[in-house]
Amino acid sequence: MAPYSHPYIPNSLPEIDEMMREIGIKTIDELYIDVPDIYRLKKTLNLPESHSELEVKQHVEKLLSKNKTCKDISVFLGAGCWPHYVPAVVKAIIQRGELLTSYTPYQPEISQGMLQILFEYQSMICELTEMEVANCSMYDWASALGEAARMAVRVTHRNKILIPKIIHPDRKAILRTYTEPVGITIQEVNYETGTGQIDLQDLRAKISEKAAAVYIENPSYLGFIETNMEEIEKEAHEKGALFIVGVDPTSLGVLKPPGEYGADIVVGEGQPLGNPMNYGGPLLGIFACRGDLHLIRQLPGRVIGMTTTVDGSQKAFCMALQTREQHIRREKATSNICSNESLCAVAAAVYLALLGPEGFRELSEIIMLRANYAIQLLSEIEGLHVPVFDSIHFKEFTVNFDSVNLTVNKVHRRLLEHGIHGGKDISKEFPELGETALYCITEVHSKEEIDRLATILEKIVREK
Amino acid sequence: MTRRFKQASWNEPVVFELGNAKRRGFTFPKVDGEIYRKVGEVNQLLPAKIRRKNLPRLPRLSEVEVVRHYTRLSQMNYGVDLGFYPLGSCTMKYNPKLNETLAEHPGITMLHPNQDEETVQGILEILYTLERWLAEITGTHEVCLQPAAGAHGEFLGALIMRAYHQLNGDGEKRSELIVPDSAHGTNPASGTMAGFKIVVIPSDNEGCVDLNALKEAVSERTAGFMLTNPNTLGIFEKNIKEIADTVHSAGGILYYDGANLNPILGKVRPGDMGFDIVHINIHKTFGTPHGGGGPGAGPVGVSKQLAKFLPVPRVVFDGKRYRLDYNRPHSIGKIQCFYGNVAVLLKAYAYILSLGAKGLEKTAEISVLNANYLMKKLRNITGLSLPYDENKPRKHECVFSVEKLEKQTGISALHVAKRLLDYGFHAPTIYFPLIVKEALMIEPTESFEKETLDEFAEILKEIVKEAYENPEKLRNAPKNTAVPRVDEVKASHPRTMMLSWKMYKRKNGETRNNY
Ligand SMILES: Cc1ncc(COP(=O)(O)O)c(C=O)c1O
Numbered sequence: 001m002a003p004y005s006h007p008y009i010p011n012s013l014p015e016i017d018e019m020m021r022e023i024g025i026k027t028i029d030e031l032y033i034d035v036p037d038i039y040r041l042k043k044t045l046n047l048p049e050s051h052s053e054l055e056v057k058q059h060v061e062k063l064l065s066k067n068k069t070c071k072d073i074s075v076f077l078g079a080g081c082w083p084h085y086v087p088a089v090v091k092a093i094i095q096r097g098e099l100l101t102s103y104t105p106y107q108p109e110i111s112q113g114m115l116q117i118l119f120e121y122q123s124m125i126c127e128l129t130e131m132e133v134a135n136c137s138m139y140d141w142a143s144a145l146g147e148a149a150r151m152a153v154r155v156t157h158r159n160k161i162l163i164p165k166i167i168h169p170d171r172k173a174i175l176r177t178y179t180e181p182v183g184i185t186i187q188e189v190n191y192e193t194g195t196g197q198i199d200l201q202d203l204r205a206k207i208s209e210k211a212a213a214v215y216i217e218n219p220s221y222l223g224f225i226e227t228n229m230e231e232i233e234k235e236a237h238e239k240g241a242l243f244i245v246g247v248d249p250t251s252l253g254v255l256k257p258p259g260e261y262g263a264d265i266v267v268g269e270g271q272p273l274g275n276p277m278n279y280g281g282p283l284l285g286i287f288a289c290r291g292d293l294h295l296i297r298q299l300p301g302r303v304i305g306m307t308t309t310v311d312g313s314q315k316a317f318c319m320a321l322q323t324r325e326q327h328i329r330r331e332k333a334t335s336n337i338c339s340n341e342s343l344c345a346v347a348a349a350v351y352l353a354l355l356g357p358e359g360f361r362e363l364s365e366i367i368m369l370r371a372n373y374a375i376q377l378l379s380e381i382e383g384l385h386v387p388v389f390d391s392i393h394f395k396e397f398t399v400n401f402d403s404v405n406l407t408v409n410k411v412h413r414r415l416l417e418h419g420i421h422g423g424k425d426i427s428k429e430f431p432e433l434g435e436t437a438l439y440c441i442t443e444v445h446s447k448e449e450i451d452r453l454a455t456i457l458e459k460i461v462r463e464k
Numbered sequence: 465m466t467r468r469f470k471q472a473s474w475n476e477p478v479v480f481e482l483g484n485a486k487r488r489g490f491t492f493p494k495v496d497g498e499i500y501r502k503v504g505e506v507n508q509l510l511p512a513k514i515r516r517k518n519l520p521r522l523p524r525l526s527e528v529e530v531v532r533h534y535t536r537l538s539q540m541n542y543g544v545d546l547g548f549y550p551l552g553s554c555t556m557k558y559n560p561k562l563n564e565t566l567a568e569h570p571g572i573t574m575l576h577p578n579q580d581e582e583t584v585q586g587i588l589e590i591l592y593t594l595e596r597w598l599a600e601i602t603g604t605h606e607v608c609l610q611p612a613a614g615a616h617g618e619f620l621g622a623l624i625m626r627a628y629h630q631l632n633g634d635g636e637k638r639s640e641l642i643v644p645d646s647a648h649g650t651n652p653a654s655g656t657m658a659g660f661k662i663v664v665i666p667s668d669n670e671g672c673v674d675l676n677a678l679k680e681a682v683s684e685r686t687a688g689f690m691l692t693n694p695n696t697l698g699i700f701e702k703n704i705k706e707i708a709d710t711v712h713s714a715g716g717i718l719y720y721d722g723a724n725l726n727p728i729l730g731k732v733r734p735g736d737m738g739f740d741i742v743h744i745n746i747h748k749t750f751g752t753p754h755g756g757g758g759p760g761a762g763p764v765g766v767s768k769q770l771a772k773f774l775p776v777p778r779v780v781f782d783g784k785r786y787r788l789d790y791n792r793p794h795s796i797g798k799i800q801c802f803y804g805n806v807a808v809l810l811k812a813y814a815y816i817l818s819l820g821a822k823g824l825e826k827t828a829e830i831s832v833l834n835a836n837y838l839m840k841k842l843r844n845i846t847g848l849s850l851p852y853d854e855n856k857p858r859k860h861e862c863v864f865s866v867e868k869l870e871k872q873t874g875i876s877a878l879h880v881a882k883r884l885l886d887y888g889f890h891a892p893t894i895y896f897p898l899i900v901k902e903a904l905m906i907e908p909t910e911s912f913e914k915e916t917l918d919e920f921a922e923i924l925k926e927i928v929k930e931a932y933e934n935p936e937k938l939r940n941a942p943k944n945t946a947v948p949r950v951d952e953v954k955a956s957h958p959r960t961m962m963l964s965w966k967m968y969k970r971k972n973g974e975t976r977n978n979y
Contacts, residue, residue, distance in 0.1 A: 335653070
């Protein structure tokens, strides 16, 4: 072994020799004696040399600086990962080494901090959604939806899930990934052409005693608000199906919480709550359900409970209902999830505690007002159809370029020349909507930024 | 010097009990008057039918109180930054601070995953290069970075097996996934998620795969076999060639659970041993923080014949530009909306760059040296035994049993674990693997120096002595942690369980009033 020392590896030569002597070996290689020689790597891995901290920093920063970020250009993308402001306090707390460098809290007595924060996260998600139970995270919205579908099948012993036709195509693909291997059928419910709202006739036609669940997103993937949640709930429950609702939590300061219109399970994406976009990950899968034991027993993932110490002297926290989980139930577990997104849940907890009820409502209001302002401005541009659906929109909306004979891609190229990144091109995802892009506005987009978008778009349309 | 430990204990209220009606922790910029003029109020935009009537019952705190509350709670938590964390199978190594700084760079935090490829060349280069490095380290052909954790990677691996057999027209028939009884719970659970029937085979008296049992278990129904090598006892499966041959000649796929990759970095590669699919726990081997349970990352590497099944998109490079390629007709589809836990992967990239090829090999060597040294130090403690061949070197971890101690004194692995906490050590993993009774699974990693290992060995000896002389002390442990022994039974009993503040309020007879 080379007398090589690296700052991350404390043991150095004198101790290493001592330790080898204690074990009774002359070379470290003797510890690999049971590795068949045919498999021993006879070369040095074809990887870079070791680098000093300064070199690593300079190298990585140079690569990252090649990217054009929301700081360099105006970005109007959403669609499952959204630009929101992350308060300084959130960053400071999640960098506390005691939290950052801990494992899953298997030993509750020495992990009360993480356990209490995760309990508070669960509780605040319950307040936003008006559900009684939430787990302490799934990988992301899509996997939470996949798990919700499987849970509904276990609860109802049926095997069909109805989903809206307007859904993020990748989320739909992941739902299939989670359900297809175990024979669950996914069926799409049509939307009303003018409004995008769920076609209740079609829902009635498709729902039957085979349906394990009806899944609806509110706001929808294309940003409009589904107003018939109560009617949909009635259809689902009349047929004995569960009602699963998918949410963008930032809407819940102004939108009716799913618990108030009869949702059994709520899933969603928690990334907007104090987590940066990070080029799409890590995300934070929200998973909540009603406080009904039949549901709770089938819940996937970890859940933290408030309890007391054995001597009854004080409150304490620990993981609850572990007998559902893979480390105990193995192939019969409710899910295979082990490592989850706890630190993102910590960020969400700190974020929600900072905002408080009024701050949270303000967040929803600012987003909705600014997005609707953008809708108004863009819709005044001659030839643009904004939004495609005649419904109320929350933070995302569609812009259609068919009447001006421009492709989304062409508009996008032109915008980029002006330092603007336009909305997501959905013309291939929903060909029936023509040349349409999905735009997103949040609290980070100032009025000036929105005004500039409108000005440049108008110029592009005029000059085409 | 003996260290003394006393964890902070703030008796910190639940956040809902703090604060005051008028306090604010955060303010937003004002909405411009012209916006109101143009769109009106939110209440006018939203019909009552779908409008929220009551504010969510979040706490009302000032920024100062939020900082204090969560800082206090952080002090009631134990991490690798504080001390020894020999949690077997979890590879609790140092998490470099530099990497945290890098992950705060706006060049990653402020990048949207749907941005034009032109604007994200830097991050694509990092992802592409990391894939190549991980392929080199694992001896696989192509790597997909998308899975969010090890278990997510296992699920993907099982789906790839399924897709492979389906393409061969064997999908229906090959319905069984074999796992050893020493496997981690996620292995069988992931298999079930992918629709397989799980077949469990016993370990032999050396703690390794029982070759005869494996030979009996394989058939034309076999989809594959999941294994970690070194296994969960820290023992290298020396018959790996026979194992691979058995699985392959039955037409099955050999899957590598990468939780134990750390001790073999640069020494032996899963791909070379015949594994067809490999997952990597980035948050174990590549030094990214566990964050109290996640986020991690669980990339999956595959052999050449399986590469076509990987999820889309693939990051490709034409010599000039990096691109995302969605055109993979045999792909299993998608398991993650975007490209994986990129912020975590970035830290792994920096970790590999810092250590380099030699440093990774050194990492493996010292992690194995530390485990064997500690094993040697602990072996002569009465009451502890080392199941399976005592003279065989272990790799990253060693698994002791306190069965004898338990029989003689009533002190179990749980008690020993709790007492260790009193000394400012995290406990080893206990009661896993299932094939060892009263197991203490100890993984020191390369991140701790001889002094710490010696101290741990001394304390463990002390604790065992205590078990014989003064067992009550152990039964009442821990005393020096934020709280004494927690009532976990109460936490899970339907009547007493409190899974949220809302549930607590309801069970205490409080009804909701307007907020
Ligand atoms: C042996 C083994 N396999 C698989 C896993 C699952 O990995 P993850 O927690 O990243 O999902 C673990 C994690 O503890 C493990 O120890």
